[in-house]
Amino acid sequence: MKHKGVGLALPLALWLGAFLVLPVAFVAVYSLLKRGAYGEVIWTLSLHNYARAMDALYLGIFAKSLMLAALTTGVCMIIGLPLAYTIATATKTWRSLLLAVLMVPFLTNFVVRVYAIRVILGVEGPINRALIASGLLTEPLMMTDSLFAVAVGMVTNYLPFMTLPIYVVLEAFDFSLLEAAADLGARGWTILFKVILPLSRQGLVSGATLVFIPVLGEYMIPDLLGGARTMLLGNLMTEQFLKARDWPFGAALAMILILAMLGSFAVQRALAGKGATLAKA
């Protein structure tokens, strides 16, 4: 009775053990090894990859990546909250229509999606053409191959991941609370900060996790939109792996990313808990 169904769990457990737990454990092991002269791995344990990661060059890349991730998360929140709110307050028909539109970008391949942004922002793109045609500019703006373009790409691509969790919370939201707040004399900003924000906190927090961590490990967007000068954590890791063939150093960087991920989970848990008490207060 108590152990019934273990057989059903076994395939899943074995698969995750073989293709998730052990591989990640081996990232930890490799991060302690050394690269040989020809890109092979030398089995001597040391922390020297981590020491190397503390170099100013790499610390700068970490800082830039973290700032970009934080910026993207923040902008996604600022856009995602009103967006989710508008969808959640729409009529039933509109709600499912707007949700479907939110999913439209996923109709096409991620690579194409990112590249399309490059085209839009490009020298020959519609924005520059419109600006020149209207006489506001004489020379096209160089918007691609910059951190700005990377940020636009990140926000465009990750906005649905922020909007959906907030929407899920707001959809089940008791909107009569807003009437109650208004009845008690609360006005616009007060309602936003004292009622809507605390109550959608759960959605904001899980949205933030869904945006922050993947942005930190993003490769394609900085690669296609950032140009050669914009080096971020994701590109650095990929380069160490596939070009420099320094697997141990790449593994050490991956470990740092995993630690950042675990850290943001801890923050998420703390914030979600705090959110619950705040909502009550």
Place this chain on the structure above:
Amino acid sequence: MLEMRGIDKTFDGKAVLSSVSLALSAGEFFSILGPSGCGKSTLLRILAGFDHPDRGEVYLNGASVTKTPPHARPVNMVFQRYALFPHMDVAENVAFSLRLGKVARPERLRRVEEALALVAMEGFAGRRIDTLSGGEQQRVALARALINRPKVLLLDEPLSALDLKIRVRMQAELRSLQRRLGMTFVFVTHDQSEALTMSDRIAVMNRGRVEQVGSPQDVYERPDTAFVASFLGAMNRLRGHFAGPASGKSTHGWVDLGEGRRFMARLPRLQQNLPIGREVQVQVRPEKVQLAKIKELAPASAAPNVHLNEFTCTLSDIFYRGATVDISGLFQAQTSLVTATLLNADRVATGLCVGDLVKFGFCADDAWILSSEDSHEA
């Protein structure tokens, strides 16, 4: 025919059922009545085979079925929320067990029609479940459970989700259906009036134990315990001290209520060894209390060998309830409230005003003595 012996069940270390023993006879409408959490649903699930007792046995026609899985028991159940399969229409739901049993199609159709006719749902065969009302779903669930003519039909609060009007009609229909089929029904409910109306016998449960088993009259008019007395219907409780058994009648006793008043009432089976001076309550149902404005009480009380407890008090409240009127009076230095329920048509009931001095009375046989110690619950 269906028997439970010494059933114990604990969930997470909490005793849900303790030594429950019940015996049902064939063709009986048997209700298990109790508040939520009393273990009645768990007991039903044990009968169906969804849960297994830690100790004790379930016998069906003399053979133990304690370890028989649900699909092999000749017992069917009507679930509280009907549990109709949403991906099948009415006929498919009703025919479910027949298709499992590989009954041929013509036979199947005939029996589905028959089962639907039994619950007055002819013509609903092709309907989708989510187009049915609660009452209609209830009937389909009933037809589905009855189609195999189970030895015992288990009903888990089947009427609790229905509106009052439909509920009352379904009570009558269930009762007449059970009579027509001559099938044993085990009906779980927390609604005392439902249990009283429908059942041949009722088991009243509290905290995992069976407190009393008996006919509706038994449990209502001769409760064994304070819990049974208070769970079924309204009750007057008059505090006093036990003053000893009535002379010549060990079945009755005296209670001293102070101010020189002594009332006689029955001593229930479980209360026969009360020590003199013990704090007790005299309990009497409001509809058994009579009253007269100035002089004599109703002549029925004048029958020989019947002791009448009489007292005077001031009317404090009159509640009009439609068919009946509740009239309350204060006595025992304004600390005790006695309520009499009279038919609205009763001449005495008309023309009374709050503040009137009125004589109340009740027969010793209609009241009983319970020790105050075990009358805190409910």
Place this chain on the structure above:
Amino acid sequence: MRKRDEKPRPAPHIAAKIITVGAFSLLLIPLLAVVIYSFFAPVSAAGGLVWRPSLMWYERLFQDQLLGQTLILSLQVAAMTSVLATLLGVTGAMALERAQFPGRRFLASLTVVPLVMPELVMGLASVIWFAFLGVRLGVHTIVMAHVTFALSYVVITVRARLADFDTSLEEAAADLGATPGQVFRTVTLPLIAPAIVAGAMMAFTLSFDDFLISFFTAGAGSDTLPMRLYSMIRFGLNREIYALSSLLIFVTAIGMGVSYKLRVGRKI
């Protein structure tokens, strides 16, 4: 299944509406541009190149054999991923939702990990592991890595469905004489089927769309479509990509429409 009475909800602030319009433009304009651009081709004219409406990119697309090969490979990988992830995910979801065994909670949280772990880490961890085991990279390694992350989505959708439906339905079936196997076939499976289909479709889409994990785990000669698209973009502009994307948008939209109709039709 659940019906809910809806009170009218308050209209959002005008600023929220403006942001919404802006956000949807941000999401949709790049796609629109892709589709529009795919129908224009440069033509030499006096004063240089002029863009004219043309189906040139579509013609080139259908002649591009390499792209066709990668498309077929991607479809194969996605199909295999979908089947494997669905099998593992449905059994796993059943076990996590209905069975009692030691380590159940640990396994449950383990299935969520691939959802939040950056693809980069997944790809990198897989390639280290395969190298350590001496497994040659190829289509099979792509599929193994894809199944690992697609699995989570199947488990989550199927578990949600299992948790959502009334267990008394299964009890009712057992009560009416169905053996555990019959209960699963006649009641449980039909009721979770929409979730299984949704999970399988999601696994297919995720695999088909993935670039980074394939990038790491594909050996030489097993380029998937996104990998091919990426190298086309990296090594010279090519508007064939736009034509292909427009076609993909079209096909996926039809597929989603059909599956939506199917689900609404069955209303489960």
